[in-house]
Structure formats: structure tokens, C-alpha cells
Amino acid sequence: MLIYLAIHQDKPCRVTDVAASYRISRNHLLKVALGLGRLGYMTATRGRTGGIALARRPEEINLGEVVRKMEVDFALTECMQTEGGLCAIAPACRLKRVASKALAAFLAVFDDYTLADITGNRDQLAGLLDLPRSMKAA
Amino acid sequence: MLIYLAIHQDKPCRVTDVAASYRISRNHLLKVALGLGRLGYMTATRGRTGGIALARRPEEINLGEVVRKMEVDFALTECMQTEGGLCAIAPACRLKRVASKALAAFLAVFDDYTLADITGNRDQLAGLLDLPRSMKAA
Numbered sequence: 207m208l209i210y211l212a213i214h215q216d217k218p219c220r221v222t223d224v225a226a227s228y229r230i231s232r233n234h235l236l237k238v239a240l241g242l243g244r245l246g247y248m249t250a251t252r253g254r255t256g257g258i259a260l261a262r263r264p265e266e267i268n269l270g271e272v273v274r275k276m277e278v279d280f281a282l283t284e285c286m287q288t289e290g291g292l293c294a295i296a297p298a299c300r301l302k303r304v305a306s307k308a309l310a311a312f313l314a315v316f317d318d319y320t321l322a323d324i325t326g327n328r329d330q331l332a333g334l335l336d337l338p339r340s341m342k343a344a
Numbered sequence: 345m346l347i348y349l350a351i352h353q354d355k356p357c358r359v360t361d362v363a364a365s366y367r368i369s370r371n372h373l374l375k376v377a378l379g380l381g382r383l384g385y386m387t388a389t390r391g392r393t394g395g396i397a398l399a400r401r402p403e404e405i406n407l408g409e410v411v412r413k414m415e416v417d418f419a420l421t422e423c424m425q426t427e428g429g430l431c432a433i434a435p436a437c438r439l440k441r442v443a444s445k446a447l448a449a450f451l452a453v454f455d456d457y458t459l460a461d462i463t464g465n466r467d468q469l470a471g472l473l474d475l476p477r478s479m480k481a482a
Contacts, residue, residue, distance in 0.1 A: 209439065228432050269442065294366050295472045300462035301347065304407065308453035315446035324438035334433045 207238050208247065208272070212264045212325040213332050218257030227335040245275050264325055270317030280309055345376050346385065346410070350402045350463040351470050356395030365473040383413050402463055408455030418447055 210224045221239055225232040239258060242248040249261045260267070282305045284291035296302065325331060348362045359377055363370040377396060380386040387399045398405070420443045422429035434440065463469060 209433065209437075229430065269439075292367065295347065295469050298465055298468040298472055299347075300465065301407075304454060304457050304462060308450045311453050312446045312450040315449050316442060319442050324442060327436055327438065330436040331433050334436055 207235060207242065208260070208267065208321050209325055209331065210335060211248065211258065211260045212321050213328045213335070215260065218255065219259065220257050224258075241276060245272075247272065260321075264322035265320050267321040268317065269319045269321065269324070270313050270315075272321075273316045274313060282309060345373060345380065346398070346405065346459050347463055347469065348473060349386065349396065349398045350459050351466045351473070353398065356393065357397065358395050362396075379414060383410075385410065398459075402460035403458050405459040406455065407457045407459065407462070408451055408453075410459075411454045412451060420447060 207224055210227060211219055221235050222232055225235050228235075239248060239250070243250055243261075246261055247267060248258055250256070250258045281287040283293075283302065285293045285296045285299065285302050286305065286309075293299070345362055348365060349357055359373050360370060363373050366373075377386060377388070381388055381399075384399055385405060386396055388394070388396045419425040421431075421440065423431045423434040423437065423440050424443065424447075431437070
């Protein structure tokens with residue numbers, strides 16, 4: 207959804223259009239939109255000329271931050287859950303430390319990119335998203 | 345299970361004991377054991393004196409290899425599935441590249457460790473795994 211909004215900054219967008227372009231459930235996207243709005247990445251205006259839009263410039267939207275905020279559950283193992291889990295060896299487990307380090311390395315890669323970095327090929331992406339429905343089905 | 349077997353190399357082990365020590369389902373562990381056996385990490389011998397044991401020395405069991413072989417599904421997004429998925433922008437998507445790079449960074453951390461590295465604190469782990477049941481419940 208952020209990619210769609212980044213390459214369509216010149217026109218008002220509707221969740222229905224995003225859903226149709228990606229051919230995914232509008233209901234699912236409404237939930238995503240709600241989350242993005244709550245986190246301050248997106249704004250929504252009501253009315254006939256209203257729609258959804260980015261609340262910040264793509265350069266200011268860091269992917270690591272988005273992944274961290276949107277993915278609620280990063281527990282790779284039971285012991286990494288907020289509640290701590292019940293694993294018998296948790297107090298001395300070195301695997302837990304390795305898994306935490308791996309997760310940090312994973313997120314650090316996203317930290318290196320902004321929404322602008324992944325939408326630099328705007329025309330190419332727009333070409334794929336804005337194809338008439340009949341052509342997409344072909 | 346590999347951690348348990350690594351710190352109990354001096355005695356024959358049974359899946360039942362591993363399940364009791366970690367307080368997890370024996371049925372689930374039987375499936376894990378089957379997978380570990382199939383991949384050549386573990387051997388099983390039948391009979392009264394039989395049991396399960398590591399098929400290689402802990403130094404020779406690389407965690408990155410285990411994670412790659414045991415985790416069947418590493419698709420973070422629909423487009424990373426073996427079948428490719430249906431996302432409209434997949435051919436030009438740079439997010440997919442970032443996600444692949446992040447996954448590689450995640451697995452690379454596990455590549456740096458062997459089973460021996462995470463079981464160096466053998467006595468501490470054994471202390472937690474071999475507590476009498478009554479003490480664990482306390």
C-alpha cells in the first residue's frame with residue numbers, strides 16, 4: 207500500500223483502487239490502512255474528492271521502522287515472547303541469544319532503506335499497477 | 345532436542361525424557377526426531393538399551409544448516425514462495441530484494457555458530473534439564 211501511494215502521489219487514491227491493482231482483498235487492505243494511519247504513515251480525507259495519501263515524504267519513511275511497527279510478533283521461539291514462555295533452559299540458553307542477533311541483523315537490512323529507495327523505478331511500477339483490468343487477467 | 349542430545353552424549357536418551365525435560369509434547373518431538381534423523385543429525389537404535397543420539401559431533405553441526413534444512417518455509421512475502429505468487433508488481437519490486445537480503449542476513453548469523461558453541465555451558469544446561477520433576481513444578 208505504501209508503494210502504491212508513493213508512486214501515485216499526484217492523484218487522490220482509494221483503498222478500492224489499491225485492492226484492485228494488487229488484486230487483493232479490500233477488507234484486508236482496510237485493516238492495513240487503519241494500522242498505517244494510526245502509525246502516522248498515511249492520512250485519509252473523507253468526501254467525494256477525498257482519499258488516502260502518504261502523511262510523509264517517501265524519503266522520510268524508513269522500512270525498518272515500518273516493519274518493526276507493523277509486525278506485532280517477532281517471537282521466533284517461545285522464549286522470545288513478551289511473556290517469556292516456559293522453556294526449561296531459557297535462563298541459560300545461548301540459542302536464544304543467537305536468534306535475537308539474527309533477528310536484529312534481519313531488521314538492520316530494512317533500516318538501510320526508505321520507501322523512496324524502493325520506488326525509484328516509479329514508471330515501471332506504475333506500469334504494472336495501472337494496467338487495465340482486462341490486460342492483467344490475460 | 346539437539347541441545348539435549350549434545351549435553352547428554354554420555355548416556356542413551358529417549359524422546360520421552362527429552363519431552364519431560366522441556367515439558368513439551370512427545371508427539372511433536374517425535375516428528376522433530378524424524379526430521380533430524382532424515383537429515384543425518386541424529387541416529388536411533390531400537391531395543392532396551394537403545395535410544396537416540398547425535399549422529400555427528402556438536403562441532404560438526406552448523407546451526408545455519410540446521411535452520412535452513414528444518415524450516416521448510418522462508419517465504420516472508422507471497423512473491424518469495426516457490427510458486428512465485430501473484431503480486432502485480434513482482435517483476436519490478438525492490439522490496440522483494442530488500443526482504444531477500446534481510447533473510448540472508450538472518451541466516452548468516454546462524455551460520456556463525458555450531459551446536460558446540462551454544463552448549464559450551466553444559467553443566468548449567470544439564471542442571472536445568474535434569475531437575476527432578478517435582479522441583480520443576482515448584
